[in-house]
Amino acid sequence: MNIEWQGAQDIKDIYGCLIDTELNVSVEARDQASAVITHAQMQKFAGLGIYTYNLPEAWGGLGWKYAPWGHVLEKIGYLSLDVSFPFLISVRMSFITALLAVQRADINDVYIKDLIEGKKAGAFAYTENADAFSFLSCAVPEKGAEYYVLNGLKAIVTGAETADIFLMFVRAETADIQVFLVRADDPGVAITPRAMHGCRSTGIATVEMVNVRVHKSRLLIATDGLSFAQRYFLNCRRALQTTLFLGRARAVIEATLAYLHTTVRHQRPLIDLQHVQALVGEMYILLESARTSVFYALNRQDRAESDPYWDSVSSSAKYQAVEAVNKIAALALNVTGGWGYTESSGIGRAQRDFASLIAGADPQEKLKVDIGIQKIHEMEMHNQRCHQ
Ligand SMILES: Cc1cc2nc3c(=O)[nH]c(=O)nc-3n(C[C@H](O)[C@H](O)[C@H](O)COP(=O)(O)OP(=O)(O)OC[C@H]3O[C@@H](n4cnc5c(N)ncnc54)[C@H](O)[C@@H]3O)c2cc1C
The missing domain is CATH 1.20.140.10 (Butyryl-CoA Dehydrogenase, subunit A, domain 3)
Structure with missing residues (x-):
């Protein structure tokens, strides 16, 4: 692959007008107010196909891998005065690919189409004020293990303010890491925006769970969630x-x-x-x-x-x-x-x-x-x- 900078005209032809009118003109005001780029704004870009490059062909995408997708993000970063925009796009896209990697048809049927079309958005809730080996957030199965009760606080979650669903990394009873799908509207979930030094329009927030009761079908990764986190969130995105x-x-x-x-x-x-x-x-x-x-x-x-x-x-x-x-x-x-x-x-x-x-x-x-x-x-x- 040619890594020489070719200019950003191809991406500008598709998204340039929207980037200017929706984002660039208002970048200073948005930054000053730490205002998040809205769902409605993101949906307009999704409508033009921004989530299709890195999307598998089986889901109607172009199936581009990391390097060509990286070139797209680089060009959007060049065109958008607001770094928060490509940052958010990259997180939302990685969320889609991570969810697909779980290979749960029942979950995909409910969420993937809406995520690609920007009607819904996902975020990774991993970091807390501790090492992964000593996470305080935890999942406790109820008697019979039909439901789990989740508690914990995730400290910095990009895009949480406008997210509908989270990949939630918590400690299991065995001290292993498990991954649950948690919805923003699950009773007991509280999302609190955080004031940050930069990237202020990504909607970074804390996500707190107090006795959040979820059905066992929401348990996406039952064992070794740490490897899943590395493979589909941390290492692959670094x-x-x-x-x-x-x-x-x-x-x-x-x-x-x-x-x-x-x-x-x-x-x-x-x-x-x-x-x-x-x-x-x-x-x-x-x-x-x-x-x-x-x-x-x-x-x-x-x-x-x-x-x-x-x-x-x-x-x-x-x-x-x-x-x-x-x-x-x-x-x-x-x-x-x-x-x-x-x-x-x-x-x-x-x-x-x-x-x-x-x-x-x-x-x-x-x-x-x-x-x-x-x-x-x-x-x-x-x-x-x-x-x-
Ligand atoms: C803009 C932004 C977006 C983010 N988005 C997300 C998100 O979407 N989801 C999510 O879950 N998290 C997110 N995070 C959190 C991010 O992943 C963590 O900040 C990062 O992993 C570091 O974790 P920590 O803050 O606990 O620092 P730690 O890793 O605990 O480190 C704290 C400090 O100690 C130092 N340190 C740690 N270990 C050592 C060592 N062995 N030797 C020497 N020094 C050491 C580090 O350099 C660091 O300065 C985001 C963070 C930022 C800044």
Whole structure:
């Protein structure tokens, strides 16, 4: 697959008008109010087929894998001044593929069509203020195990504010992780919007469950829900999720260039100063090297060459891309003076949005630790084999 940037015209032809009228014109007001992108807005994009690229052909989709889908997200990130939009799209799409992976015809019949058409929306309720091995949220079967009672608090759930259903990861009686389908309108479910530093229109919220009683048919994964979480939520999305940020980072560089061309200091446009040119070069080096590793990782995923449960190449790509986009935003602010710091430049908002992945999709520092541990272990195993 060609990973060279080809421009975003193909995606602009389909969604550009809607992105401008529904999202770009109102981005500042929405960000200031931490207002969520609504169901109705998302449904308009669904109507144009935004959930069909990564959708299996059996469900009427194009069956595109991670890398081509990543290119679509990158282009949407480039076109949308609001990073929250492609972020939300990527979560909703991953939710559909995760639900399909459960292979429950009864569940699919009820939900999948509505999810694809944007009439309903799903979110992943995984993180709580604890390691997965010590989750406090739990499911207790009632006598006879016809029903389960769920309790717990999920701390940060993207898209929860407008979600109808959740993939809910909870501790079973055995301390194993189970996955339930929980509905936003189940009695005992409370969704509370959270004020965030960036990505403010994704509708991030806490999801609390107090004695939520669900039928056993809602138990989607009975054992080893942790592997399911890695395979269909965390590991598979780690590199993918950065693509939309890379698209926005490109737009930030272009906005910076426009400013540098039109701003004159010492009788010369800033763009003519060699130090400024070097900075522009540095931004492109950061962007293109991050893209190279991200699309390399996604292509490996597509060829089924990556570890589906925890892949160090995808994790490295995520790490590198997040470092890169955050540095690009900082460099842009370095050369755009007071204008860069105004709200209307969009650079400050991008900087806040880019910071979301310092913690999201596994914190940067934790990735370093986990990659280090894995590589040390691999080396030790290799040495042991050599000495046998
Ligand atoms: C924008 C955004 C969207 C999100 N969306 C969702 C969502 O939709 N659903 C969901 O369930 N969750 C979501 N999350 C939560 C996200 O997955 C978690 O924030 C992330 O997994 C980290 O978990 P944590 O916050 O508990 O931090 P931890 O992993 O507990 O880490 C806390 C801090 O300790 C450090 N640390 C941890 N372990 C080590 C170690 N061994 N050595 C050194 N340092 C360490 C980390 O670097 C980090 O700074 C989202 C988060 C963000 C920011």
